[in-house]
Amino acid sequence: MFRGTLVRLALWYLLLFALIVACFNLIVYVSLSQALQASVFNDLQNKAKVAIDNNLKVTGNTIDQDPTKLIVGPNYADVCVVIEQFTAGQTGEQVVNGCSLYGVKELPERTSIALARQGIVSKYIEVTTANETFAVRTEPLRNHEHQLVGAVQVAKPISWIGDTLDRLKRLLAIASAVAMVLGALVALLMANKSLGPIRAAFQKQRDFVADASHELRTPLTLIRTNAEAWLRRSDGGSGAVYARNVVDETDQLSAIVRDLTTLALSDARQLRIDRKPVEVSSTLRGLIDQFQPVAEQRGVTIQPDLDGGVTVQADPSRLRQLFLILLDNAVRYSPDGGAVTVGVARHNGRVAVTAVDRGIGLSSKDLPHIFERFYRADKARSRESGGSGLGLAIAKWIAEVHKGDIDVRSAPGAGTTVTVTFPVLK
Structure with missing residues (x-):
């Protein structure tokens, strides 16, 4: 019974854990990515x-440099340097181009x-080539009079960052x-x-219901027997009315006890289901004939629309009980x-099997709860009509x-349609 709830x-626990793992992975990935980019x-x-x-050295508008140091010096083992001296043209003169090695x-x-010609520093941009991605920083070069005379551009290969992050993603995927x-x-x-x-509380409740249902049978039987004896000996006066009320109430209580016993045994899986081939329409037709006097007493007409020749594998007594619940409620x-329209159709x-009434109907608020035990949408009407709130649960x-x-x-105000479907016996 609790298997669905357990799953x-x-x-929900697993979803919460997955969100925590996903957040952890995102934090690790973003933190490492930002740390690597910051180091570059x-x-x-x-x-x-x-x-x-x-x-x-900048002398006037002339740049002096040591190309050896800039291209292969120990400080530049993993970067390349481009130095350009600005001229009157748009291109300028490259004093050194260490990136030509690549x-x-x-x-x-x-x-x-x-942008450096305008005095703007390009702190970090990425340049992608056919085989490599470079991080590039460009700074304007000024002389002692703070005049722009050239630009220094430093580039560093960073494809290793992507490789590192890819390895991290694979590791995080495996770990996740x-x-x-x-x-x-x-x-x-x-x-x-x-x-x-x-589970423990439900088991105690189930045991209590089963024990109470069992223990109530005998006193209810005794009460009914005594009330019937009183009714037989009464002279038709007020005593007979009281006795008849006692008999009716004990019948109602006995029905509730039977329903409680059925549900308690079904919860414990102690009810035997004896499946046999059952012809649905003939079973319903017989129940409608038996129920017709009750319907006429309440001023209700039952209109059957039965498609014959449909057989299911079912317990005949339980199937009759189900159909009686549908008829009684309708x-x-x-x-x-x-x-009330009762129909049988194969598809x-x-x-x-459908039971359609044109009664008071149910609100959308009540519909999700109608299969709960003892739930009654209109409690006052249910008490007057004798409903216990157990029928639909059964x-x-x-x-x-x-x-x-x-x-x-x-x-x-639009009535209620109850539809029960079963697999057809092949």
Whole structure:
């Protein structure tokens, strides 16, 4: 009974754990990515500063440099340097191009050099070539009079960052998969532990209902027997009325006890289901004939629309009980002079039994709860009509134990349609 609840609760635990794992992975990935980019950014900034401060001299508008240091010096083992002296033209004169060692035509990056002509520092841009991706920093070069005379561009290969992040993603994916498997086991254990007290409480309730139902049978039988004896000895006066009321009330209580016993035994899976081939229409027709006097007494007409020749594999007594519940509810909540339509139809290997009344109907608020035990949408009307709120709970159990479904559609003032479907016996 709790299997579905256990699975749903475990899935909620697992979903929460998955969100935590996903957030952890995102934080790790973003943090490492930002740290690697920050290290490249700082390295470019330092190399550009060293190139300007230690290796370049600006005399007037002329740049002096030591190409050996800039291209292959120990400070530039992993970067390349481009130094361009501005001239009257748009291109300028390249004093040194250490990036030529890479054979990359995309370097120097011209847009940032054009910005350097305006005194703008391009702190970090990425240039992608056929085989490599470079991080590029470009700074304007000024003389002692703070006049722009050229630009220094430092480039560093950064494809290794992408490779590192790809490896990290693979590791995180593997770790997450292992964590989710372990998390699923932990979620099941946690859900099972969480449901422990609920199972215990439900078991106590089920035991109480079963014991109470059993213990109530004998006193109710004695009360009814004594009331009938009183009724037989009465002279038709007020005593007879009282005795008849006692008999009616004990009958009502006995019906509730029988329903409670049925539900208690069904919960414990102690009810035997003796399946046999049952012809649906003939079974319904016989029940309608038996129920017709009750319907006429309430001023309700039953209109059968039965498709014959449909056989299901079912317990005959339980199937009759289900159909009686449908008929009783439809007639009970139909207005005086109303009509109830009972139909049988076959479709796609299943048989559908419908009971349609034109009574008070149900609100959308009540529909999700109608299969709950003792739930009554209109409690005052249910008490007057004798309803206990157990009928549809039993009907649902009977339908499910026969691999069927039960569906209720209703609207206030528009009546109610109850449909039960079963697989047809092949």
